[in-house]
Amino acid sequence: MNAQSPVRRTPTRAINWNRVQDETDLTVWNRLTSNFWLPEKVPLSNDIPSWATLTDYERQLTIRVFTGLTMLDTVQASVGAVSMMPDAVTPHEEAVLTNIAFMEAVHARSYSSIFSTLCSTQEIDEAFRWSEENTHLQKKADLILKHYKAADPLRRKVASCFLESFMFYSGFYLPMHWSSRAKLTNTADLIRLIIRDEAVHGYYIGYKFQRGLERVSEAERAAVKDFAFSLMFELYEVEEAYTEELYDGVGLSEDVKKFLHYNANKALMNLGYEALFPASVTDVNPAILAALSPNSDENHDFFSGSGSSYVIGKAVATEDEDWDF
Amino acid sequence: MAGLVYYSSGSGNTQRFVDRLGLPATRILGETRVTEPYVLITPSYSDGLGNGAVAKPVIRFLNDPANRCLLRGVIASGNRNFGEYFAHAGKIIAAKCGVPVLYRFELSGTDEDVARVRQGLETFWTRQRSIAP
Numbered sequence: 512m513n514a515q516s517p518v519r520r521t522p523t524r525a526i527n528w529n530r531v532q533d534e535t536d537l538t539v540w541n542r543l544t545s546n547f548w549l550p551e552k553v554p555l556s557n558d559i560p561s562w563a564t565l566t567d568y569e570r571q572l573t574i575r576v577f578t579g580l581t582m583l584d585t586v587q588a589s590v591g592a593v594s595m596m597p598d599a600v601t602p603h604e605e606a607v608l609t610n611i612a613f614m615e616a617v618h619a620r621s622y623s624s625i626f627s628t629l630c631s632t633q634e635i636d637e638a639f640r641w642s643e644e645n646t647h648l649q650k651k652a653d654l655i656l657k658h659y660k661a662a663d664p665l666r667r668k669v670a671s672c673f674l675e676s677f678m679f680y681s682g683f684y685l686p687m688h689w690s691s692r693a694k695l696t697n698t699a700d701l702i703r704l705i706i707r708d709e710a711v712h713g714y715y716i717g718y719k720f721q722r723g724l725e726r727v728s729e730a731e732r733a734a735v736k737d738f739a740f741s742l743m744f745e746l747y748e749v750e751e752a753y754t755e756e757l758y759d760g761v762g763l764s765e766d767v768k769k770f771l772h773y774n775a776n777k778a779l780m781n782l783g784y785e786a787l788f789p790a791s792v793t794d795v796n797p798a799i800l801a802a803l804s805p806n807s808d809e810n811h812d813f814f815s816g817s818g819s820s821y822v823i824g825k826a827v828a829t830e831d832e833d834w835d836f
Numbered sequence: 837m838a839g840l841v842y843y844s845s846g847s848g849n850t851q852r853f854v855d856r857l858g859l860p861a862t863r864i865l866g867e868t869r870v871t872e873p874y875v876l877i878t879p880s881y882s883d884g885l886g887n888g889a890v891a892k893p894v895i896r897f898l899n900d901p902a903n904r905c906l907l908r909g910v911i912a913s914g915n916r917n918f919g920e921y922f923a924h925a926g927k928i929i930a931a932k933c934g935v936p937v938l939y940r941f942e943l944s945g946t947d948e949d950v951a952r953v954r955q956g957l958e959t960f961w962t963r964q965r966s967i968a969p
Contacts, residue, residue: 710917807920
């Protein structure tokens with residue numbers, strides 16, 4: 512009776528995690544969800560006595576550094592991760608990005624937990640005002656936001672990867688520094704959870720970037736690479752100025768810059784590119800590296816000659832069941 | 837110099853490291869079988885508790901007793917951001933197979949890492965041959 516054919520439209524699709532096109536989506540989803548945490552799990556109040564041992568300048572520096580980190584996390588939670596969702600090539604990638612966006616919001620929220628535990632309302636308000644007025648910090652945000660709002664998915668991923676794997680580190684340096692001096696150690700524990708998350712985010716965005724790169728022409732690949740390196744130079748210049756403004760007063764600027772170079776290289780590696788800064792300027796203070804990965808046991812490094820205590824084990828017959836990790 | 841076997845995932849970090857090493861190497865893909873002593877280069881993937889550090893294809897490869905008994909050492913990559921579980925796969929494989937962790941590097945490694953591993957492997961194999969029965 513009714514000869515009218517229904518209007519053809521693309522059906523709304525439900526995400527099917529039992530049909531995954533890209534295994535990495537599932538692996539990263541599992542990793543991120545198993546790493547889930549909230550600031551309430553860290554006993555920040557144990558740092559109150561330690562906080563009292565810092566000078567006024569050191570306290571102000573710490574609050575400002577954390578406010579700067581809060582701002583970047585806010586950008587990544589509300590704009591960065593969300594802006595990459597329409598670029599997703601699988602529904603699972605979109606789901607992973609929702610997780611990234613939420614965890615960035617958790618990170619941003621965490622700094623407020625630190626503040627409410629350690630600082631006065633007046634100190635907190637002053638720092639947030641500072642973050643809005645600081646030209647270097649605002650420039651950092653502008654440089655990234657510009658590419659988040661532009662049309663190109665590949666360039667957006669470059670900007671996002673640099674934020675996750677490079678731009679946080681002028682800030683992350685300070686809690687690692689305090690931790691290496693046995694100060695604010697619980698705060699450092701919380702920051703390490705953030706640092707761990709950022710590694711997975713940087714890895715994943717870099718991975719998706721490389722997949723995207725495979726689909727464009729040789730000429731476009733070259734153009735994107737030029738873009739990535741020039742953006743890195745641009746960001747580095749701002750980071751350098753930001754670092755000097757914050758850390759000159761405590762004599763740590765040069766030490767922080769080595770940490771920046773080291774992390775810039777890692778950000779580029781996440782995108783599949785070669786390192787930019789040579790070893791002569793990436794010799795990060797060992798105390799900072801140790802604070803970053805405590806108990807990671809350097810003794811096991813055979814080639815570096817530091818493994819004097821190492822004894823080659825006798826090979827035991829390993830049963831297949833032993834490999835059931 | 838004896839063999840080099842490696843695993844690299846979609847990020848391609850280990851592949852890029854091995855390319856720069858410029859030594860003959862076998863990539864673990866599907867059913868991989870080796871016939872001479874080798875050093876394994878593998879990335880690490882552990883979660884916040886150190887679980888799941890060794891990639892499944894590496895587990896499958898080492899589950900083969902013939903492959904496992906030829907393993908002489910492991911080089912693990914990772915990211916220091918994972919704290920105490922940086923390059924954790926190396927430690928696990930070393931403990932399970934009774935071989936040393938020879939070296940650890942981050943992501944696709946720096947030029948210094950490449951040089952150290954090249955040099956280290958040469959010395960290692962020379963020493964291995966001198967103590968081999």
